[in-house]
Amino acid sequence: MGQQYAIKRGERVRGPFTSKQIKSGIRSEKIKQGDLVGRAEAGPWKEVR
Numbered sequence: 001m002g003q004q005y006a007i008k009r010g011e012r013v014r015g016p017f018t019s020k021q022i023k024s025g026i027r028s029e030k031i032k033q034g035d036l037v038g039r040a041e042a043g044p045w046k047e048v049r
Helices: 019-029
Strands: 005-009 013-015 036-038 045-047
Touching: 005 019, 013 019
Parallel strands: none
Antiparallel strands: 005 013, 005 036, 036 045
16 A cells, blocks of 8 residues: 555644545645645644645
């Protein structure tokens, strides 16, 4: 299985998601600029751009 990611918006963390799901969420604007993405539910986090 490939790498899994989590998305954080405010204090809410969702996931796991695949990289394909993350890219699709960005294109459909369900994942917004300013949301945070990490490889685990505890981070470390990077801002979605």
